[in-house]
Each structure stands twice: as C-alpha cells, then as structure tokens.
Amino acid sequence: MPTETRGTMHGWIWRGNLLPFVETIADLVRYRLDDSGLTAGVESSDADNDLWFTFVLDGQPRVEMHFAGTDDQVLVDVELDGTDESFEIRAALLLDLCSSYRLTPEAS
Numbered sequence: 001m002p003t004e005t006r007g008t009m010h011g012w013i014w015r016g017n018l019l020p021f022v023e024t025i026a027d028l029v030r031y032r033l034d035d036s037g038l039t040a041g042v043e044s045s046d047a048d049n050d051l052w053f054t055f056v057l058d059g060q061p062r063v064e065m066h067f068a069g070t071d072d073q074v075l076v077d078v079e080l081d082g083t084d085e086s087f088e089i090r091a092a093l094l095l096d097l098c099s100s101y102r103l104t105p106e107a108s
Helices: 015-028 038-043 085-100
Strands: 006-014 053-057 063-069 073-081
Touching: 006 015, 006 085, 015 038, 015 053, 015 063, 015 073, 015 085, 038 053, 038 063, 073 085
Parallel strands: none
Antiparallel strands: 006 073, 053 063, 063 073
16 A cells, blocks of 8 residues: 655744744644644753654644754654645745744734
8 A cells, every 4th residue: 555755844943933833834734723732742842852742733734743842942843644735835934934033923
C-alpha cells in the first residue's frame, strides 16, 4: 500500500507569536482549534534537552506541529499529510513572518 508523501517545514518563531501561528494554520486547514493544552505543552518542552511537544490539527490536510521552546523562541517543525503546494507556501510564509516580526493583538 503506497503512502502519501509528506511536506515538512522547519524553523522558529517568537514565543509571543505561538497562538497566532497555530490559529492561522488551523484556519488554513479548516480545523476548529482547541488550544487548551497548547501553551502548557510548549512550556513543558525544552529545545536544549531535545524535549518536543506535538500538537495535531486533524484538518484538510492533517497537520502535525512539533514545538521545542527556548527562553523567547520556539523551534517549529510542521508536517502535513499528502502534498498541498498552496498550503506549503502559505505555511512557509507564515513561519517566516512569525520569526521576523513580533505580532501584537489588535487594540479593541
């Protein structure tokens, strides 16, 4: 039984961009996000000791995100089932944006 190829992206984001990053990925794959364990999982991860936290979005396509935190950054691996070039381009741009800029919530 053949398996689908899997797209993978690696990088890092500013810790403060974690929730906007995951929320945007969830929107891209049409998945209703429950982020209740996200922050705690990333807080318990440790890049220096190779302790990673995995967060799965069972959307279209299915996405696994692996996080390992440092003081103010989070290492990120994004893996998706199948090939979806449009998603890969968007996710790569988002990863670049979240490592280049510190995003802030819109003032109400």
